Amino acid sequence: RKEVEQDPGPFNVPEGATVAFNCTYSNSASQSFFWYRQDCRKEPKLLMSVYSSGNEDGRFTAQLNRASQYISLLIRDSKLSDSATYLCVVNRQDSNYQLIWGAGTKLIIKP
Amino acid sequence: GAVVSQHPSRVICKSGTSVKIECRSLDFQATTMFWYRQFPKQSLMLMATSNEGSKATYEQGVEKDKFLINHASLTLSTLTVTSAHPEDSSFYICSASLSSRSRTDTQYFGPGTRLTVL
Numbered sequence: 407r408k409e410v411e412q413d414p415g416p417f418n419v420p421e422g423a424t425v426a427f428n429c430t431y432s433n434s435a436s437q438s439f440f441w442y443r444q445d446c447r448k449e450p451k452l453l454m455s456v457y458s459s460g461n462e463d464g465r466f467t468a469q470l471n472r473a474s475q476y477i478s479l480l481i482r483d484s485k486l487s488d489s490a491t492y493l494c495v496v497n498r499q500d501s502n503y504q505l506i507w508g509a510g511t512k513l514i515i516k517p
Numbered sequence: 518g519a520v521v522s523q524h525p526s527r528v529i530c531k532s533g534t535s536v537k538i539e540c541r542s543l544d545f546q547a548t549t550m551f552w553y554r555q556f557p558k559q560s561l562m563l564m565a566t567s568n569e570g571s572k573a574t575y576e577q578g579v580e581k582d583k584f585l586i587n588h589a590s591l592t593l594s595t596l597t598v599t600s601a602h603p604e605d606s607s608f609y610i611c612s613a614s615l616s617s618r619s620r621t622d623t624q625y626f627g628p629g630t631r632l633t634v635l
Contacts, residue, residue: 414558449610449626450561493560505551505624507560 407432410508412494417513423484427511429494430476436506438497439470441479443490444510450493453479481513489515519545521613523627530601531635537597538630540611546591547613551624552584555608567594601634608632 412429419425431439439456454461456468456477467480477494494508520543530536540550549568553561565581567573567588575581585597594613598605610629 410560447608447629447631449629451626504563505561507562509558509560 408509409433409506410494410496412492412508412511414509415512415514417511419484419513419515421484421486421515421517424480424482425484425513426478426480427492427494427513428476428478429508429511430474431494431496431506432475433496433498433506434475436475436496436498439468439477440495440497441466441468441477442493442495442507444493445490453492484513484515486515486517489513519543519613519615519625521547521611521625521627523609523611523630525630526628527631527633529633529635532602533600535597535599536601536632537595538609538611538632540594540596540613540627542592542613542625545613545615547594547615548591549614550588550594551612551614552586552594552596553610553612555610555629561610564596598632601632603634606632606634 410431441453442450443453444450454463456470460469465482469478491510491512493510496506522541524539552564554564555561563576564579565573565575567586569588569591573586588594608629608631611627612624614624
């Protein structure tokens with residue numbers, strides 16, 4: 407089983423719609439959680455951290471469920487520019503804070 | 518924010534040659550630099566962690582004699598792919614951290630280097 411699992415997609419979503427992704431992680435010792443965005447052939451860029459209480463940044467909402475070991479990302483009012491691959495990342499304190507990356511979920515926003 | 522550069526951005530080489538990739542932190546001193554590799558449609562995989570002035574720590578399955586890492590200063594780390602083969606073709610990304618604990622909120626990524634070995 408992969409340490410961080412994501413549905414690869416692609417998710418084809420009309421502009422303006424709401425879309426949600428989930429990510430599951432296997433190591434209960436994981437301490438920090440993040441969503442990154444990666445455009446084709448580019449480096450990943452930090453989208454947002456995920457806090458236990460859930461957090462929101464504009465149209466993006468992230469939530470963490472430690473009991474079930476999953477993280478979610480919700481995008482409201484999706485824009486064409488949201489088209490990208492979204493990477494779920496987990497930072498394990500028991501492994502020298504190593505970042506463990508999911509393979510990503512591809513999102514395509516259609517006009 | 519902090520800027521990390523990589524050079525070259527793209528390289529095409531013949532099988533058997535060695536390729537050096539540079540990673541520089543432009544406006545900060547990086548205690549730790551990380552080298553990742555990403556194959557198409559796959560996740561980033563950490564190859565090694567390098568701290569300035571000490572030997573790099575390689576992840577399991579990464580050959581240290583094939584992927585030579587030198588972190589000679591607080592602003593420069595290099596990755597040399599020795600005797601490259603087509604299976605080494607990948608997207609290599611470095612990141613630099615201000616903290617020895619490498620928390621992601623202090624880890625800044627370079628733009629990546631796409632290596633194609635013919």
